[in-house]
Amino acid sequence: MTGKIALEEHFGSTEPDIVEQSATHFTADAWPAQRARLLDVHDQRLRMMDEGGIELSVLSLLSPGIQALWDPAVAVDWAHRLNDHAADQVARRPDRFAAFAALPMQDPDAAIAELRRCVLDLGFKGALVNGFSQIGAEDTAVYLDDPRYRPFWSAVQDLDVPLYLHPRDSLPSRGEIYEGHPWLLGSAWGFSVETGTHALRLMGSGLFDEFPRAQVILGHFGELLPFNIWRTDHRLEVAPRGIPALQPMAHYLRNNFHLTTSGNHRTPALLNALLEVGADRLMFATDYPFEAMRDATEWFDGLEINDADRAKISHENARRLLKLK
Numbered sequence: 001m002t003g004k005i006a007l008e009e010h011f012g013s014t015e016p017d018i019v020e021q022s023a024t025h026f027t028a029d030a031w032p033a034q035r036a037r038l039l040d041v042h043d044q045r046l047r048m049m050d051e052g053g054i055e056l057s058v059l060s061l062l063s064p065g066i067q068a069l070w071d072p073a074v075a076v077d078w079a080h081r082l083n084d085h086a087a088d089q090v091a092r093r094p095d096r097f098a099a100f101a102a103l104p105m106q107d108p109d110a111a112i113a114e115l116r117r118c119v120l121d122l123g124f125k126g127a128l129v130n131g132f133s134q135i136g137a138e139d140t141a142v143y144l145d146d147p148r149y150r151p152f153w154s155a156v157q158d159l160d161v162p163l164y165l166h167p168r169d170s171l172p173s174r175g176e177i178y179e180g181h182p183w184l185l186g187s188a189w190g191f192s193v194e195t196g197t198h199a200l201r202l203m204g205s206g207l208f209d210e211f212p213r214a215q216v217i218l219g220h221f222g223e224l225l226p227f228n229i230w231r232t233d234h235r236l237e238v239a240p241r242g243i244p245a246l247q248p249m250a251h252y253l254r255n256n257f258h259l260t261t262s263g264n265h266r267t268p269a270l271l272n273a274l275l276e277v278g279a280d281r282l283m284f285a286t287d288y289p290f291e292a293m294r295d296a297t298e299w300f301d302g303l304e305i306n307d308a309d310r311a312k313i314s315h316e317n318a319r320r321l322l323k324l325k
């Protein structure tokens, strides 16, 4: 089907040179082609969008991106330049591309200013943050439930734009469970555990009691959360352990989160997410170029779901959430 809007579509850049961050996810043989796909916007990417019926791709920087630049001054500078780069790409084909802002969470005030600049001046549709940020030293991890970010979340709610919480790996110093098993890291498993836990921290912190209109997008059908949310709430009822949140986790999942199909072309996973959060909170995404765009579009087009739900997931929900014309 045509008219799809794709929400997790990554790009890289050589100026400043951030594309090399992704080299670790590929073999030396595969990297040159992947690097080229990350740097390309208007050539091969656009052709594949045409072939797969994707009308609009919302571009976002690769992971961990700005979040790994632990010197706040560098993070602020690179975020500004990379957002300008994204804005230039969108300006060439505003009918086919939009963008999420990369944000220097190392400096919360600068992150607010950059979000406002990107949304209000450059027309970005929200932000994509790659999990925790390293701040001031390499071996640090600050999550978005940290009290220093409450003014940032206030800005997110006031601007009425979504924040896409995208995966990154745990720091080696905090990933004992992965030691000796490097295959568990990255998108095979570690990404979802790290990001799903981060999302639960946001819910449990009471963030959405303070900012009930804030909206977060999770990729990969919710980073394991739809499958386990009933059990999490069930056990928290028995042993709440001082959780600040006023509502069950499922309340926040159904009121403050949207989930995308990125990189998870699995119909039982979609049906589970559909039953937990409903068709109004699912959206299409591919995770290109870390996934093949064609795999995502062919799986989605072949799904046996009703036409109303297909339209919601493919474009209607995104159009409403991102306020697209």
Ligand code: ZN
Binding pocket: 008, 010, 166, 219, 262, 287, 290
């Ligand atoms: Zn991704």
